Amino acid sequence: MAELKCILWDVDGTLADTEGDGHRVAFNMAFDEAGHKREWDVPTYGELLAVTGGKERIKFDIERGDMCEMPYDEIAALHARKTEHYQNLIAEGRIPLRPGVRRLLEEAYAAGITLGVSTTTTPSALDALIEHSLGKEWFDRFAVLAAGDIVPDKKPAPDIYTYAMDQLGMKAENTIALEDSENGWKSANAAGLKCVVTVNDYTREHDFSGADLVVSELGEPDREAVEVMQNSHDLDVHHVELKHLHAIMKD
Ligand code: XBP
Ligand code: MG
Numbered sequence: 647m648a649e650l651k652c653i654l655w656d657v658d659g660t661l662a663d664t665e666g667d668g669h670r671v672a673f674n675m676a677f678d679e680a681g682h683k684r685e686w687d688v689p690t691y692g693e694l695l696a697v698t699g700g701k702e703r704i705k706f707d708i709e710r711g712d713m714c715e716m717p718y719d720e721i722a723a724l725h726a727r728k729t730e731h732y733q734n735l736i737a738e739g740r741i742p743l744r745p746g747v748r749r750l751l752e753e754a755y756a757a758g759i760t761l762g763v764s765t766t767t768t769p770s771a772l773d774a775l776i777e778h779s780l781g782k783e784w785f786d787r788f789a790v791l792a793a794g795d796i797v798p799d800k801k802p803a804p805d806i807y808t809y810a811m812d813q814l815g816m817k818a819e820n821t822i823a824l825e826d827s828e829n830g831w832k833s834a835n836a837a838g839l840k841c842v843v844t845v846n847d848y849t850r851e852h853d854f855s856g857a858d859l860v861v862s863e864l865g866e867p868d869r870e871a872v873e874v875m876q877n878s879h880d881l882d883v884h885h886v887e888l889k890h891l892h893a894i895m896k897d
Contacts, residue, residue, distance in 0.1 A: 650895040651820035653754055654810050654839070657765035657772055657793075659826030659846050662741045662779055665695065666848070669771075672732035673700070676724050677713075684713045692848050698766040698800045698829050701725045729768050736774040743779055744844065746864025746885055751780075753888045755787055762790035764810045764823065764833075766800045769793040790814050802829040807837035822891050828852035840894050842886065845875065858894045861886060 658664045670691040677684050684707070686694060697706045704721050707713045716724075735741070754761060765772060772793045776784050785791075790813045797805035811821060823834035823841045827849045834841040835856060843860040845852070854860045860876035865885030874883055879897045881890050 647896050648819040650759065650822060650892050652760040652762065652811075652814060652816045652822070653891065654762045654764045654792075654807060654821060654823050654834075655751075656823065656825045656827075656830045657763060657767050657775065659849060660744070660824055660830070660844060661747055662743050662775060663846055664736075664741050664775065665691065665846075668732055668735055668741050669700065669728075672728045672735060673704075675731040676728035679727065680724055682713060682724075695827070695848055696829070698802070699794075700728060700768065702800065725768075729771050732771050733774040736771075736778050739778060741775070741779060744846075744863055745866050745869065748780070749866060750864055750886060750888065751784075751787075754891075757888055759888070760789050760814055760816065761787060762792065762810050762814060763788055764792045764806045765794070766806065767793055769796075801827075802832035802836065804833055804837035807834055807839060811837070820895070822858075822895060825857075828854065831857050842891065842894070843876075844886075859883070859886070859890065 655661060658669065666688060670686055674685050694703050694707065697703045701721055704725060708715060751761065763772065772791060790810050792806050792810035797809050799805045807823065811818060818838035821839050823839045825831050825834055825841055825843050826846055831841055831843055831854050840858045843854050843857050844863050845860065854876060857876055858878050859881065861883065862873035865872035867885055871884040879894050881893060883890060
């Protein structure tokens with residue numbers, strides 16, 4: 647039983663559905679531009695999401711024989727172009743926040759809860775999403791933006807959560823994670839955090855055994871109730887509110 651002081655947000659799939667229409671499209675644009683005969687369709691990209699990190703994902707596709715061999719600096723350059731394409735797609739305003747994200751962020755910020763980001767994504771890709779989908783004021787409202795290669799091991803390793811908590815001087819017992827994927831949940835769990843999962847089309851069938859609450863989305867008060875798929879604390883949920891996060895921490 648502990649007090650909720652901090653919420654750490656995952657980005658891709660949690661703040662916004664960035665994977666299918668954002669990252670995937672940007673990877674394909676970079677592949678095409680560089681003359682690689684490879685296109686990641688929606689189901690293929692779903693498989694590849696098991697590998698976190700864009701550079702790691704390309705490397706995996708090469709190692710399994712679906713892309714031509716290239717040295718690591720070429721992978722890094724290809725990924726840098728992908729990030730530029732991604733930033734442009736985000737700047738076009740194509741990817742809105744998921745339902746309830748802004749509402750819960752605002753509620754938590756107004757309540758004085760420390761807010762941070764813990765993501766596998768490249769920092770400049772995160773910056774684009776904050777600027778164009780959330781709003782520039784959130785650069786100051788998030789107390790930490792933990793992203794990408796800042797830690798050696800990406801999710802499902804706990805490193806990015808541990809790093810964010812270290813930066814904030816927060817303890818795991820006072821921090822909750824918001825995630826969308828099995829790798830994200832495993833990362834948060836390995837860091838000792840409680841976790842609420844909002845699934846999406848790519849992650850609906852993932853294994854979230856042990857997560858505190860698994861829902862279809864955070865939801866909104868004026869929309870139909872969210873689908874509750876796992877409810878370890880017997881919460882009464884129409885849409886996920888700060889009171890539910892407090893209740894999970896206190897249980
Ligand atoms: C999602 C990821 C990322 C993105 C692509 O992580 O695994 O790799 O798919 O971003 P999270 P990059 O849900 O933790 O944000 O190409 O910038 O790696
Ligand atoms: Mg995610």
